[in-house]
Amino acid sequence: METALVLSTIARALAFSTPLLWAALGEIVAERSGVVNLGVEGMMILGALTGFIVAQSSGDPWLGLVAAAATGAAAALLHAFFAVILRANQYVSGLALTIFGLGLSGLIGRGWVGRPLRNAMEYVSLPFLVDIPVVGPVLFDHQYALTWWGLIVAVALWFVLQHTRIGLIVRTVGENPAAADAAGVPVLRVRIAAVVFGGVMAGIAGGFLSLAYRPSWGQGMTNGLGWIALAMAIFALWDPLRAIFAALLFGAFFTLSFSLQDRFPPQLLTMMPYLFTILALTLTSLRKGDRSFGAPEALGEPYARGER
Amino acid sequence: MIGRYKLERRGHVGPALVWGVSLAAVIVAMLLTGALFALFGVAPLAAFATLVDRTILDARGLSEVVRRAIPLMLAGVGLTLAFKARFWNIGAEGQLLIGAVAASGVALFSGLSGPLLAPAMFAAGFAAGALWGLGPALLKVRLGVNEIITTLMLNYVAIYLVRWLINGPWKGSSLSGFAYSDRFDPAAQLPTIGTTRLHWPTLTLAILAAILVAWLLARTRFGFEVRMMGESPEAARYAGVDFFRTTLALVLVSAGAAGLAGVGEVAGIHHRLVDPGSLSVGYGYTAIIVALLARKNPLGALVTALFLGWIAASGDVMQVALRLPSQITGVTQGLVLLCIIGSEPFLRYRLTRVPAAAGPTGLAPGGEAARGGETS
Numbered sequence: 001m002e003t004a005l006v007l008s009t010i011a012r013a014l015a016f017s018t019p020l021l022w023a024a025l026g027e028i029v030a031e032r033s034g035v036v037n038l039g040v041e042g043m044m045i046l047g048a049l050t051g052f053i054v055a056q057s058s059g060d061p062w063l064g065l066v067a068a069a070a071t072g073a074a075a076a077l078l079h080a081f082f083a084v085i086l087r088a089n090q091y092v093s094g095l096a097l098t099i100f101g102l103g104l105s106g107l108i109g110r111g112w113v114g115r116p117l118r119n120a121m122e123y124v125s126l127p128f129l130v131d132i133p134v135v136g137p138v139l140f141d142h143q144y145a146l147t148w149w150g151l152i153v154a155v156a157l158w159f160v161l162q163h164t165r166i167g168l169i170v171r172t173v174g175e176n177p178a179a180a181d182a183a184g185v186p187v188l189r190v191r192i193a194a195v196v197f198g199g200v201m202a203g204i205a206g207g208f209l210s211l212a213y214r215p216s217w218g219q220g221m222t223n224g225l226g227w228i229a230l231a232m233a234i235f236a237l238w239d240p241l242r243a244i245f246a247a248l249l250f251g252a253f254f255t256l257s258f259s260l261q262d263r264f265p266p267q268l269l270t271m272m273p274y275l276f277t278i279l280a281l282t283l284t285s286l287r288k289g290d291r292s293f294g295a296p297e298a299l300g301e302p303y304a305r306g307e308r
Numbered sequence: 309m310i311g312r313y314k315l316e317r318r319g320h321v322g323p324a325l326v327w328g329v330s331l332a333a334v335i336v337a338m339l340l341t342g343a344l345f346a347l348f349g350v351a352p353l354a355a356f357a358t359l360v361d362r363t364i365l366d367a368r369g370l371s372e373v374v375r376r377a378i379p380l381m382l383a384g385v386g387l388t389l390a391f392k393a394r395f396w397n398i399g400a401e402g403q404l405l406i407g408a409v410a411a412s413g414v415a416l417f418s419g420l421s422g423p424l425l426a427p428a429m430f431a432a433g434f435a436a437g438a439l440w441g442l443g444p445a446l447l448k449v450r451l452g453v454n455e456i457i458t459t460l461m462l463n464y465v466a467i468y469l470v471r472w473l474i475n476g477p478w479k480g481s482s483l484s485g486f487a488y489s490d491r492f493d494p495a496a497q498l499p500t501i502g503t504t505r506l507h508w509p510t511l512t513l514a515i516l517a518a519i520l521v522a523w524l525l526a527r528t529r530f531g532f533e534v535r536m537m538g539e540s541p542e543a544a545r546y547a548g549v550d551f552f553r554t555t556l557a558l559v560l561v562s563a564g565a566a567g568l569a570g571v572g573e574v575a576g577i578h579h580r581l582v583d584p585g586s587l588s589v590g591y592g593y594t595a596i597i598v599a600l601l602a603r604k605n606p607l608g609a610l611v612t613a614l615f616l617g618w619i620a621a622s623g624d625v626m627q628v629a630l631r632l633p634s635q636i637t638g639v640t641q642g643l644v645l646l647c648i649i650g651s652e653p654f655l656r657y658r659l660t661r662v663p664a665a666a667g668p669t670g671l672a673p674g675g676e677a678a679r680g681g682e683t684s
Contacts (some may be wrong), residue, residue: 038456042642079648087650091396091456092600096645099593103638108348110633219635224464231457267472274464279448281458285451 007138009255010248014139014147015213019044019205021150023229024236024243025157026201030076032161032238033194034174034298035083038094040202041226042101043075047206049105052217053112061121061211065146065204068211072203073196075101080195083186087302102220112217113274120215144212146204149230151244158240170194177303187303202226224274231277235284238296248277249254311410326603329654332587333647334601334615340647341640355630362625363618371504372624375577377617378507379404379569381514383610384598386565389521389558391604393537397559399444399459400566402466402594405584407567408574409470410436412489412581415496415574416478426509430571437567438560440466445559447553457632463592467584489581498576507576507660510568514610517565521606524561525634534558566592589634591622597645614643 023040030037037043047068054062074096082093126140126148162166172180173190181187205225210217232250236242253276257269363369383400411429414420421430437663440462447453474480474487481490498507525531533554536544545551574580575585581587594616601615602608623637635666 082646082649086650086653088652091650092645093396095596095653096642096649098642099597099638099645101638103636103640103642104344106633106635107344107350107639108638126643172514219633227457231461234454234457265472265473265476267468271465271468271472274461277461278443278453281453282447282451285447285453293597 003134004138007135009252009259011138011142011256012258013248013251014143015251016254017247018144018147019208019213019225020229020232020250021154021205021243021247022146022208023202023205023226024232024247025154025240026072026198026205026231027149028236028238028240028243029157029161029170029201030195030198031233031299032174032296033170033191034177034301034303035080035191035195036090036094036297036300037079037083037097037195037198038091038230039074039075039079039097039101040094040198040229041222041224042098042135043072043199043202044101044206044209044222044226044229045105045220046101047072047076047203048221049109049112049206049217051203052210053109053205054118054213056112056115056117059119061117061119061215064211065207068207069200069203072199072201072206075201076196076199076202077192079199080192083302084191084195087304090300090302097195098226100216109217109219113219115216117211117215117217121212124148130175146208146209146212150247154244159218160167161240167287171296174298177298181305191303202229205229228273228277231281234295235277235280237284246280249280312662314660314662316660318656318658321655326655329651330601330603330648333645333651334440337640337643337647340643344639345454349633350630355626358629359622359625360590362629363442363621368504369621369625371501372504373614373618374511374622375505375507375617376614376620378510378514378576379588380571380595380598380616380620381610382510382517382569382572383566383592383595384517384602384613385514385521385606386562387595387599388604388606388609389525389534389601390562390601391538392525393534393555393558394541395445395448395559395562396456397441397459397562398596399441399462399563399592400595401588401590401616402459402463403440403563403566404570404573404588404592405466405470406440407433407437407570408581409466409473409570409576409589411571412478412492415492416490416581421493421495423495425493425574426498429496429575430513430568433567433571434564435567437570438564440567441559441563442556445556449555470581470584470587472615478581480580488578488583492575492579496575497579498572500576505577507572510572510576513568513572514613514635517568518606518610521561521565525606530554530557565594569595589623591620593624594620594641597641597648600658601644601648616644 026039027040051064051068054067055061063223079093079097082088083090121144123142124145129140130136133146161171169190171174173185174186177187206222209221228250232243232246236246250273253273257272260269345352345355363373383404387400410432414429414432418428433459442456444455447458448455474489480488498509500507523552525534533549536547536549537551537554569591578587598609598613598616601612619637619640623634624634627634
């Protein structure tokens with residue numbers, strides 16, 4: 001009885017954590033290269049919209065997902081242009097992208113509101129795992145493919161960042177761009193690529209919402225998830241493996257607040273994840289004594305050769 | 309060097325240049341908005357004509373522009389102070405809502421009446437907004453927690469707090485489709501000019517707040533410390549600026565001003581606590597643009613608030629007359645913000661022509677000679 005409740009909570013937490021994980025992984029890569037992108041929410045909502053429009057028109061949700069990823073990339077390119085090339089304030093540029101994205105999705109999506117997607121993404125059932133008694137049917141039968149892919153991508157990203165040359169380059173650009181530059185690394189191009197990668201991931205996160213999780217389009221349907229993903233990148237200490245843990249934790253929290261709905265006013269429970277984010281950030285900063293802690297040294301600072 | 313031109317760092321940047329470049333940025337943003345509207349099926353010229361007709365050329369419309377600008381002025385002026393010190397307060401939205409909650413609490417439950425009630429509401433709103441900003445300020449100066457995320461998360465907390473109040477403990481006794489609190493006593497309702505919704509006491513307060521913050525920044529030791537913290541934190545630390553005290557003080561003023569904006573909305577417009585969606589329409593976020601477009605100048609924020617108030621009022625017109633979702637004002641707002649930061653290199657650098665004979669170092673650096681070529 002109790003195990004069933006725990007398992008179903010985990011199952012729903014997994015689904016809920018999926019968009020958070022994808023978006024947070026993208027932000028981790030961008031921030032590891034030294035660029036903060038506060039535009040996650042904007043990239044997500046634009047991805048959700050184009051994903052929905054393409055999937056609705058073509059009947060293929062996976063084509064929609066490709067469109068969502070491409071839209072996220074295009075939006076991120078805008079941020080890269082201002083924050084990396086023009087060396088504008090990264091915070092303001094990202095914030096502008098979020099405001100702009102929410103507005104533009106309202107303009108473009110006005111004719112698409114309230115219609116359910118005719119061909120939504122379907123659950124996948126993981127072979128073999130689903131046959132495990134008790135656990136299998138609850139955990140491995142009713143999840144979306146993107147949930148499992150998110151976990152795989154997280155592990156892959158951890159490996160790339162920590163154990164490959166590309167990862168080393170990205171990290172160096174974020175820690176010490178001048179040294180990277182002196183070693184012949186094209187700092188700006190690496191940063192642009194990292195930001196665009198973050199856009200692809202945020203676009204996929206948005207696409208997951210409109211193509212699988214809530215297969216429909218609604219104005220502002222991301223509802224602050226992009227901002228929570230940003231906080232998760234910090235909470236996970238810019239580590240993709242820790243991001244999995246963070247995403248599950250946040251997902252479990254959201255899920256628990258829904259299941260307590262009849263005992264508590266729903267508005268107070270909806271408030272909890274946001275308060276929890278603040279608590280999580282506070283705990284993160286308390287761990288500063290820990291050697292493993294550390295934001296990328298050059299995070300938030302534009303780079304120009306010969307300037308400090 | 310590009311051909312016979314080269315980029316040169318500017319020396320002194322005068323206010324005329326700053327305003328010229330800002331104006332150019334706004335015009336570019338408006339043109340881009342028009343292009344996007346055209347691209348997605350809204351005729352921009354016709355829409356623009358309708359907007360001008362119903363906002364600026366119409367007395368009632370014009371009053372709506374100003375009344376939309378009032379909360380933007382208060383919150384925006386507060387943000388100029390925070391941004392000067394590089395405290396990235398993204399939480400004016402929540403601070404505004406909490407100010408509205410406190411004012412409503414006083415109006416509904418304090419038992420006060422008569423001429424004391426409105427001042428008490430403003431005082432409570434200021435205090436509540438300031439307290440809402442205090443948490444992120446303390447976390448930032450004591451533990452180094454990123455204030456962008458914490459102030460933003462508290463916006464969502466404030467939204468759900470208001471929703472809980474109007475659906476639960478403060479739920480109004482008269483029932484209709486929407487949740488809201490009981491209506492305020494007439495003493496808690498601010499006077500307006502004629503039949504408009506211009507609640508002039510709040511407008512006066514906003515102008516006074518701008519003057520006060522400008523005076524603080526220009527003439528007091530506190531203002532000097534705020535500017536130093538923003539321009540050169542290292543030097544500020546060396547000069548013995550108390551970061552803890554100064555940050556706390558500036559956030560209290562900044563967040564308190566946003567709280568006042570919330571008081572104005574409930575006491576001057578709605579006369580009850582209503583849903584956050586109708587209470588604020590994103591004033592707290594728009595105020596960020598107000599402060600940045602004014603280049604963090606509190607008096608300038610009064611002017612830029614009017615501009616963004618016009619965009620907000622335009623959103624209402626578009627919703628009613630053109631049947632467009634009001635969110636699309638975000639297109640213009642986002643583009644304005646991008647164009648402002650995109651225009652900053654024009655303030656830092658200028659393009660000078662290299663005289664063919666004199667060679668690349670012919671002009672004195674930072675001199676006044678080549679000024680004007682790209683102004684406005």
